[in-house]
Amino acid sequence: MITGKTKTVGILGWPVGHSLSPFMHNAAFAALELDYTYVPLPVEPDHLGEAVAGLKAMGFVGANVTIPHKVTIMPYLDEIDPSAQLTGAVNTIVIRNGRCIGYNTDAQGFIQSLTAKNITLKGKTVVIMGAGGAARAVVSGLIQHGIDKIIIGTRNAVKAQEFVTLFPAGTNLQGCDWHDELFADAIAQCDILINCTPIGMSSSQQIELPINWQNVKTTAVVCDLIYNPPLTPFLAHAQSRGHIVINGAGMLVEQGALAFELWTGEVAPRSIMLDKLIKFI
Ligand code: NAP
Numbered sequence: 001m002i003t004g005k006t007k008t009v010g011i012l013g014w015p016v017g018h019s020l021s022p023f024m025h026n027a028a029f030a031a032l033e034l035d036y037t038y039v040p041l042p043v044e045p046d047h048l049g050e051a052v053a054g055l056k057a058m059g060f061v062g063a064n065v066t067i068p069h070k071v072t073i074m075p076y077l078d079e080i081d082p083s084a085q086l087t088g089a090v091n092t093i094v095i096r097n098g099r100c101i102g103y104n105t106d107a108q109g110f111i112q113s114l115t116a117k118n119i120t121l122k123g124k125t126v127v128i129m130g131a132g133g134a135a136r137a138v139v140s141g142l143i144q145h146g147i148d149k150i151i152i153g154t155r156n157a158v159k160a161q162e163f164v165t166l167f168p169a170g171t172n173l174q175g176c177d178w179h180d181e182l183f184a185d186a187i188a189q190c191d192i193l194i195n196c197t198p199i200g201m202s203s204s205q206q207i208e209l210p211i212n213w214q215n216v217k218t219t220a221v222v223c224d225l226i227y228n229p230p231l232t233p234f235l236a237h238a239q240s241r242g243h244i245v246i247n248g249a250g251m252l253v254e255q256g257a258l259a260f261e262l263w264t265g266e267v268a269p270r271s272i273m274l275d276k277l278i279k280f281i
Contacts, residue, residue, distance in 0.1 A: 002037055008059070009263055010041040012051060012073070013066035017042070020280050021064055024256050027276040031269045036061075045072065052076040056098055062263040063093045064256075065102075070133060077102040087140045088166060089133055092259040103262060106134070107141035109255030110225075116254070117246055119192070119221055122146035127186045129153050129178060129209055130196035131163035134225050138196055143171055151186035153178030153210075178210045188215040193238075195224040200232030209234050218242055227252055228281045249277060 011021050017040070025038035041063065043051040048069055053076075055063060065073050070089040074080060077090065078099040084090045090102035114121065126147055128135050131154045139150055152175040154160040160175030167173055176182045187193070193216065199207050211234075216222075222238035227248035235245045257268035 003035070005035060007036045007061045007263075008039065009036060009062045009064075010039040010055075010060065011064040011066055012041045012043050012048070012069055014044055014068060015042055016040040016066065019066065020252070020277055021066075021256060023276050023280055024253070024273045025260060028257075028260055028269050028273050029264075031272045032264075032266055034264055034266065036264065043069070045069070048073060049076050052093075052100060055093070056095060056100060060095055062095055062259070064259055065090050065093060067133075074102060076100070083107065086144075087137045089136070091255065092262060094262050103259075104137065104140075105255040105258035105262075106137035106251070107144070108258055109253075110138050110251045111141040111145055112254040112258075113246065113248075113250030114192075114221075114223070116250060117244070119244075119246075121192075123148045124191040125149045125151075125186070125189050126192045126194065127151045127153065127183075127190040128194045128196055129199075131159050131175065132196065135163070135196035136166060138194060138225070139167060139173065143167065143173075148172060150174075151176065151183065151190070153180075153183040153186070183210075184212065184215065187211060188217070190217070190220055192221045192223065194222075195226070195232070195234050198226070200224060200229075200234050201226050202229055206233075211237075213237065213241055216241075216243070221246065224248060225251060227277075230278075230281060249274065249281070253277060 022038050029036040079101045081103045084102045084104040087104040092103040094101045149172045152160045157177035164175040222243045223246045224232050224235050225248040239245045253274045257270050260268040
């Protein structure tokens with residue numbers, strides 16, 4: 001029951017009607033009998049500053065931040081945690097003593113979705129397709145966990161090169177067009193292959209990712225950040241060839257669980273959050 005004492009968190013985005021986070025977090029609060037509620041907060045880009053001030057004014061304890069506000073919200077916050085500095089984006093806000101602190105739980109959420117499946121990272125070679133916000137979070141997480149080498153392939157080599165410059169010099173990170181030979185060679189060497197593009201989402205066109213499956217090591221772990229559908233054509237193909245496959249549901253739950261822990265100080269009930277999520281996919 002919501003009372004005058006209930007603590008409020010929400011999700012800032014535009015639009016947010018599609019977000020599964022309210023179901024996932026409200027189920028987690030209920031499971032632990034915490035007096036919190038989580039609400040969708042549709043905010044147009046032009047009103048983002050007012051919305052952040054409003055969260056403080058209305059005594060919110062925090063919020064999640066989603067598209068298109070993850071980067072543009074940063075100047076409105078009082079402090080940026082190192083997790084958000086490295087990824088260049090904020091997906092979680094904690095409001096403490098009237099100050100808004102921006103965090104990013106996507107990078108660690110992705111890593112935990114792998115370690116939960118006993119995938120080790122140290123010394124591995126990773127190939128990533130896509131160079132957007134999600135790829136940046138994934139690379140940030142990987143370079144903090146001892147990955148040996150990362151190759152970014154995109155449909156646009158210039159964007160791949162620009163992406164590489166976002167990370168500290170000395171990081172073993174290369175960008176290329178995914179039709180180049182460098183990409184084909186990388187595919188043949190990689191231990192972990194990750195789709196960070198929207199190709200394969202239910203609503204997207206039927207485009208295929210540029211993988212020559214004959215060349216992929218059978219031991220390679222194949223990941224897709226997409227969680228709807230749970231088995232994209234890319235993952236289905238990998239699974240049919242015997243690869244371990246991991247979809248984006250684990251990352252979504254883990255990033256949410258880490259945000260939940262920042263707001264409440266309690267260990268998040270991950271299995272309940274995943275069950276709730278699966279019901280809506
Ligand atoms: P984004 O910032 O828009 O980046 C998308 C990337 O994919 C860009 O490199 C883009 O290339 C490329 N791309 C898009 N459409 C393409 C196409 N038709 N052909 C080739 N390349 C294409 O998006 P994002 O935030 O990184 O999200 C990427 C995916 O990850 C989405 O499906 C999203 O739902 C998913 N995601 C999942 C989680 C999770 O918790 N599981 C979290 C975040 C994101 P251009 O620059 O050339 O357009």
